[in-house]
Amino acid sequence: MARVQFTRHLSRYFPDLEQNVEIEGNTVAQIVSGLDSRFPGLAAYIVDDQGALRQHVNIFIGNELIRDRKRLGDEVRADDSVYVLQALSGG
Amino acid sequence: MPEKKLYVGTRKGLFIFERNGAGYELVRSSHLGIPVQNTLFDMRTGRLWxxxxxxxxxxxxxxxxxxxxxxxxxxSPKYPDGEMVNDDTAATMRLIWVAATGSKDQPGRVYLGTEPGGLFQSDDDGESFELVRSLWEHPSRKSWFGGGRDQAAIHSILVDPRNHDRVLVGVSCAGVFETTDAGKTWAVRNKGLRADFLPDPNSEVGQDPHVVVAAPSDFDTLWQQNHCGIFVSKDGGMNWADVTTDGPANFGFAVAVHEKRPQTAWVVPAVSDECRIAVDGKMVVCRTDDYGRTWTEHRKGLPQKDCYDVTFRHALDVSGDELAFGTTTGNLFVSGDGGESWAAQGNYLPPVYSVHFHRG
Known part of the structure; x- marks a missing residue:
């Protein structure tokens, strides 16, 4: 199972969100879906109402930014570390 | 006397002010650091949104x-799968700009106006929302475009208290649309408006009302601060009259109308389009008592030097003879005498997006 780590900013809205959440899934979309089952409502913070990655959110697999921001089809392997981070923007 | 209270939505949270003697004091804040685009107090349920x-x-x-x-x-509501803003762009929820309740005899009815142009409706107090397809599928809809934002947005929702089947919405940029059959069909209500930014200023659709309000005492008197001036309708939106002046009562975003006198309205002018700052570096509120035939300028208590504040479309409200408005520079001003004199109630707020009096 992939291990998922999060920006600490998400813990404001999901106080129970721990780091290194282990989630099963072969794609980023499946990982996000699994996260939403564990933490209801979390997916809506990461992806928009059409399932695309929000403009100011980044997801990395290892050190690589995912390529498919629209459908989250990037492959995730069992030993991958996935990072859900906040893009730098705004003021 | 009912409790006086102000809900102030800002770029960095919601601030609730309560009357204390002659002025208002900040009593509560929430959502700190989060942009609060707008608020709604639902008198039917006592809920604040x-x-x-x-x-x-x-x-x-x-x-x-x-x-x-x-x-x-x-x-939050979702645009249904496959809905398109235009031939190239999928519809995604970009902004929830305004919320409105149905009438008193419509328990649970809540409307949301959104970018990219969808009106959403709930009949269970927001537990679920559905896109109002009749408006979304209006033949003109794919020609709507953004005014100051990337895509078209609904910023005004008016539910006729005499007949809840009649609803008007204001869209930037498209104009005013009205249904009189509970949303089965929608008609364009832009006659008399002009869009100086279009090749055809009298285009039926493509007008830019910045905000549309109805007189509480006469729902057929409608006011709008438009991108191209100030307009009033005395026949429920069928015809609009241009009541713009050469003076400051011209460009702006907000308009408010008196609760009992439909002929009395206020605007907070700005220098037009290209600049969007206070006129001559001085804050002014303009008031009419004759349906816009004449406007008076009111400056007492407002900054008259080196001022660059602008008041956004949902950031001016009136309750009785009391008015309040907030500005992009984080000032909150209140008047107790119909807008003739003003006092600052806060100078260091975040940029203000919305100001609403509590109506209980």
Missing amino acids: ALLDHGHWGQKLSRSSDDGKTWEEIE
Whole structure:
């Protein structure tokens, strides 16, 4: 199972969100879906109402930014570390 | 006398002010750091709504049953799969700009006006929302475009208290649309408006009302601060009259109308389009008492030097003879005498997006 780590900013809205959440899934979309089952409502913070990655959110697999921001089809392997981070923007 | 209270939505949270003697004091804040685009107090349920525009996490709806002490997040509406803004762009929720309740005999009815141009409707107090397809599928809709934002947005929702089947919406940029059959059909109500930014200023669709309000005492008197001036309709939106002046009562975003006198309205002017700052570096509120035939300028208590404040479309409200408005520079001004004199109630707020008096 992939291990998922999060920006600490998400813990404001999901106080129970721990780091290194282990989630099963072969794609980023499946990982996000699994996260939403564990933490209801979390997916809506990461992806928009059409399932695309929000403009100011980044997801990395290892050190690589995912390529498919629209459908989250990037492959995730069992030993991958996935990072859900906040893009730098705004003021 | 009912309790006087102000809900102030800002770029960095919601601030609730209560009357204390002659002025207002900040009694509560919530959602600190989060843009609160607008608020709605539902008199039917006593619930306070906050429309959140998270920079990172998207559009959220927050609801409070104890006047902002505690909040619950409810699921935001979604554009149905496959809906398109135009031939190239899928519809995604970009902003929840305004919320409105149905009438008193429509328990649970709540409307949301959104970018990219969808009106959403709930009949269970927001537990679920549905896109109002009749408006979304209006033949003109794919020609709507953004005014100051990337895509078209609904910023004004007016439910006729005499007949809840009649609803008007204001769209930037498209104009005013009206249904009189509970949303089965929608008609364009832009006659008399002009869009100086279009090749054809009298285009039926493509007008830019910045905000549309109805007189509470006469719902057939409608006012709009438009991108191209100030307009009033005395026949429910069928015809609009241009009541713009050469003076400051011209460009701006907000307009408010007196609760009992439909002929009395206020605007907070700005220098037009290209600049969007206070006129001559001085804050002014203009008032008419004759349906816009004449406007008087009121400056007492407002900054008259080196001022660059602008008041956004939802940031001016009136309750009785009391008015309040907030500005992009974080000032909050209140008047107790119909806008003739003003006092600052806060000078260091974040940029103000919305100001609403509590109506209980």
